[in-house]
Each structure stands twice: as structure tokens, then as C-alpha cells.
Amino acid sequence: MKNLSFQLFSARNTPLAEALEIVASAGYTSVEAYRDNLTDPDEFKKLLAANKLHCASVHVGRDELKNNMPQTLDMAAQFGVRQIVCPYLLPEARPTDSNGWQLLAEEMAGYCQQINAAGLPFAWHNHDFEFVRTADGVLPIRLLLDAAVDLQWEIDLGWIQRAGEDPASWLRTYADRISSVHLKDLAAVGDCLDEDGWADVGHGVLDWSAIQSELKSVNTDLYVVEHDNPSDLQRFAQRTIATISGWE
Numbered sequence: 001m002k003n004l005s006f007q008l009f010s011a012r013n014t015p016l017a018e019a020l021e022i023v024a025s026a027g028y029t030s031v032e033a034y035r036d037n038l039t040d041p042d043e044f045k046k047l048l049a050a051n052k053l054h055c056a057s058v059h060v061g062r063d064e065l066k067n068n069m070p071q072t073l074d075m076a077a078q079f080g081v082r083q084i085v086c087p088y089l090l091p092e093a094r095p096t097d098s099n100g101w102q103l104l105a106e107e108m109a110g111y112c113q114q115i116n117a118a119g120l121p122f123a124w125h126n127h128d129f130e131f132v133r134t135a136d137g138v139l140p141i142r143l144l145l146d147a148a149v150d151l152q153w154e155i156d157l158g159w160i161q162r163a164g165e166d167p168a169s170w171l172r173t174y175a176d177r178i179s180s181v182h183l184k185d186l187a188a189v190g191d192c193l194d195e196d197g198w199a200d201v202g203h204g205v206l207d208w209s210a211i212q213s214e215l216k217s218v219n220t221d222l223y224v225v226e227h228d229n230p231s232d233l234q235r236f237a238q239r240t241i242a243t244i245s246g247w248e
Helices: 017-026 041-050 062-067 069-080 098-117 140-147 157-163 168-172 207-214 233-245
Strands: 005-007 028-035 054-059 085-087 122-126 151-158 178-183 223-225
Touching: 005 122, 017 041, 017 233, 041 069, 054 069, 054 098, 062 069, 062 098, 069 098, 085 098, 085 140, 085 151, 098 122, 098 140, 140 207, 151 168, 157 168, 157 178, 168 207, 223 233
Parallel strands: 005 028, 005 223, 028 054, 054 085, 085 122, 122 151, 151 178, 178 223
Antiparallel strands: none
16 A cells, blocks of 8 residues: 555644654655644644645544535645545434434535535544444444435444444445545454553454455545554554555
8 A cells, every 4th residue: 555644633642743753754645634733724734844744634523514614625725635524423412313313414415515516525434333223223324324325434444343343344335435444453352451442553453354355446545544542653653554564
């Protein structure tokens, strides 16, 4: 895989200037930004340029999509991003039944229409809660993707594993809807407790051989590495890219 991107949420506990130096020196060529990176766009641009990095994609929260779409699209144009992603729902905002997820899908379809009109794809980023059936038996991720037909999926393999599902199977089922892939690993039970149970890619329990086989059918070249709470950012950045560089 060439041109690996690095999700900067992984580096939220490191000063941005230092984090970007670590990311660039490890061999990454682009980053995926999130809200905190964009509080000072000019400074962010300067730091990216100094480290020869590009902002390939950006996570934008539901409230920003709802209330500040023109600013969101302007920001995307400024940084030349390839994709806008809705990253998360707080627990209190998560639908509890099929009707709620249907309404959310319709909402996302509306944002999708606006973002697509600006020439960009719009994707949903999963965690584990989308794989927990509602009281009326709905699997949220299926309803969301099937009801919002133009919505793409930034599939997070680590969260799928944490939900007790098979990442390779989901890659196979939705290959034509996946616009980017979050490469993330889960530690064995009892390991990496100081890192919330996450592992550097290739050092956890995911079946990367099966995943690599399915990735060949996914029409994207946007791969983003992430660790939700690394205790050593440099170690994570370097070990992960070393693992991925050894893939066929």
C-alpha cells in the first residue's frame, strides 16, 4: 500500500507540530484530520507543508454538518481533501429502534447530496454500536447503508472486531460502498490495558491475511491507520507502517 494516511485523533495527546514530524518521519504521506486540527487552519496548513504532508480526508461531526455546511465545504476546498466523513454519535444521540435509524439515514442522505454536489464523497465511519441490534431486531449499519444509498462507508476494521464481528466478511459484503479503510488492531484480551485494549497494526488479533484478500476487491486507495489511545505515538506510527509495508 502506498500513500498511507494517518488519523490524527491517534495523536491528540501530542502537540500537533511534534505529531506531524513523527508521522512524516515514519513514512506517511497524508493525514486524516478531525475537529481540533482545524481550529487554526493557517497554522495547520503551515505545519502540513513543513512536513510534506497532505490532508487527504477529514472527520466532521453531525452538528457541524447540520449547522455549518457552507463552512465545511469551504474548509474541504481549502485543504483539497478527497472525502468528508461523519465520525461518531454520542450515546445520547444514537437511535434505539429502526425508525430512528431510518430517520438518521435520511438525514445523512441529505448531507450526502450537498457534499456530492460539491464534488466530494461523503462517508460514515463506524464504531461498535452500529453492530448491536436494536430492540426491534435491526442491525443499524445495514439499515444506515441500505437506506442512504449514496452514502459511502469508511470502514473501521478494529471496531468491527471489537463488536464481535468478522472484518473480512463485512469488507466482502460492502466492497462497492467502501470509500476508505481504517486499519486498526485489537489486542488480545488482557493485553494493552493502558491503551484501552488496542494494538499496533499487525500486533493484535485481527486476521490480516483474510483482510488483505478482501481488500483486493475494494475500490479505494485511501487507507488510514489509527490507534485510539497509543501510549507511544512514535512506536505506533513506525511499527504499523512496518507491518503494512510487508503486505503483498
